[in-house]
Amino acid sequence: MEAVARGVVEQAIDDELNDRRLELNHNTFKRFEEMGILADAESAMFGKIYAEAFSYFINFKMHSREPISLKEMEEFERVIDRRVFEIKGRIRHLSGR
Incomplete structure (x- = not known):
């Protein structure tokens, strides 16, 4: 996955983890x-x-008109894997209030 695509995925996660x-x-x-x-x-x-x-990743790839490779899908999953505990922790923090 190119750096821009990875950045799009990271930004999507950051946007969703916005407190509000x-x-x-x-x-x-x-x-x-x-x-x-x-x-x-x-x-x-x-x-x-x-x-x-x-969705952000798919939209980025659609606009670049490049097919999504299996390698890119695997890297997408690695980004999620790397941030899974952060995501779950933020969700649990809200649930614990």
């Missing part, structure tokens, strides 16, 4: 959990952050 955005998402997913629509608000929040990062 994270709190808004937490409140929404927690309400859905309390209504019985979701089984687990924390997992839903993690899925949203993952999906946003993947």
Whole structure:
């Protein structure tokens, strides 16, 4: 994955971990959990952050008109793997309030 694409993925994660955005998402997913629509608000929040990062990556690749290689997908997963504990920690911090 080229540096720009990796930066796009990192920026997407950073945007989603913004305090205000994270709190808004937490409140929404927690309400859905309390209504019985979701089984687990924390997992839903993690899925949203993952999906946003993947969406940013796909959009970047679409605009560059380059196909996504298997190697790039593997590197995308490594970026997520590298930040998974940070993401989960931020979500748990909100849930623990």
